Amino acid sequence: MAAAGELNHAQAVFWALGDTTRHRIFELLIERGSATATVLAPEFGISRQAVAKHLAQLAEAGLATSDRIGRETVYQPSSSGLDDLVAWADQARALWNRRLDRLA
Amino acid sequence: MDWSPGSNPAATVVTRRLSRHPDDVWEHLTGDEGFEDWMGNGSTIEAQPGGRLIAADPESGQPKIGQVLEVEPGRRLHWVWRPLGENDPTTEVIVTIEPDPDEPPCRTLITVTEQPSTLGVALASTEPLSVVSSLSPAC
Numbered sequence: 001m002a003a004a005g006e007l008n009h010a011q012a013v014f015w016a017l018g019d020t021t022r023h024r025i026f027e028l029l030i031e032r033g034s035a036t037a038t039v040l041a042p043e044f045g046i047s048r049q050a051v052a053k054h055l056a057q058l059a060e061a062g063l064a065t066s067d068r069i070g071r072e073t074v075y076q077p078s079s080s081g082l083d084d085l086v087a088w089a090d091q092a093r094a095l096w097n098r099r100l101d102r103l104a
Numbered sequence: 105m106d107w108s109p110g111s112n113p114a115a116t117v118v119t120r121r122l123s124r125h126p127d128d129v130w131e132h133l134t135g136d137e138g139f140e141d142w143m144g145n146g147s148t149i150e151a152q153p154g155g156r157l158i159a160a161d162p163e164s165g166q167p168k169i170g171q172v173l174e175v176e177p178g179r180r181l182h183w184v185w186r187p188l189g190e191n192d193p194t195t196e197v198i199v200t201i202e203p204d205p206d207e208p209p210c211r212t213l214i215t216v217t218e219q220p221s222t223l224g225v226a227l228a229s230t231e232p233l234s235v236v237s238s239l240s241p242a243c
Contacts, residue, residue, distance in 0.1 A: 011194070014220040088220070089116040092195075096118040096216045098163040102142055103132055103214070104122055 009062065009084035016061035016081070021046070022054045026063055029077040036072045115219040121210035126201050129212045130178050133199060151175050157183055168194075184221050196221045 017023045021044060028043075029035055037052035044051060055075045058064040062081030067074045122129055132138035134151035144160030150172060157170040170185025179201060186194030198217045204210040 011220040085220075092116040092218050093118055095163050096116070096218065097120075099142070099161075100118065100120045100122075100214065100216070102163075103124070103129060104120075 009081070010088035012061045013063065013081040013085045016057055016063055019054070022058060025051065025054050026058055026077065029058070029064060029075060034074050034076045036074050038072060115217050117215065117217050119213065119215045121204055121206075122212040122214055123210055124212055126203055126212045127178065129201050129214060133181050133201070134175075151181065157185060159185065194221055195219060 017026065025035075025040060025044070028040065037048045037055055040055075041048040041051045052073070055064060055066070055073070058081075059066055059075065059078075062084060063078055064075045065078045067076075132142045134149060136148065139149045140147045144162045147159045147161075149155065149157045149159075152175055153172060155172040155175075157168075157172055159168045159170070161168050164187075166187040168185040168187050170183050172181070172183045173196070174180065174182035180198065182196070182198045184194070184196045195218050200215045202213050204213045
């Protein structure tokens with residue numbers, strides 16, 4: 001069912017952005033247009049592996065896309081995850097309007 | 105968790121004016137007959153923190169089970185629910201009721217906020233990402 005699919009995507013996006021570090025990494029991707037785990041790791045004071053994991057999770061939620069360039073994976077921001085969130089919210093709003101009609 | 109209507113960038117907010125008394129609306133949210141009338145046959149709610157909620161929810165076609173998180177009698181009801189048969193924590197809903205400042209004929213202002221639930225996940229930042237706005241048709 002479409003509703004459940006959208007809800008799950010919205011939850012994935014929300015979960016991905018619910019972590020402060022991951023949220024900040026997403027903002028940095030938007031600010032800079034692209035980034036790699038190697039570049040970001042020193043700025044966050046965490047390991048390259050940890051940043052790479054965050055980036056992969058953002059990509060999984062549809063908030064980033066990646067390209068393999070040599071030995072590095074370069075990430076760009078993507079809005080498809082946010083689109084899922086907006087689609088879910090639109091649907092939720094329509095449902096609540098119908099539910100509230102029953103109270104009128 | 106610290107969460108009020110409008111504070112979350114991913115929340116859906118719907119506001120509506122109703123031509124009913126706020127107490128009557130509250131009864132529909134929390135009373136046995138009222139809740140069943142509202143959420144469909146077989147729906148039940150225990151309007152107390154930790155109380156169980158079952159919603160037939162014919163509007164979505166997906167019956168839901170949930171738990172009441174907070175109750176402010178006559179004013180505010182906060183629950184978490186999910187479609188039956190799915191394992192995901194699903195969404196949190198906050199319903200607030202207040203007397204309509206512009207009465208009559210509208211007498212109640214009801215606001216529903218729903219968002220994917222973050223229960224079990226730390227939500228540290230609420231930087232604006234995508235604001236989903238409200239709408240408020242007249243009663």
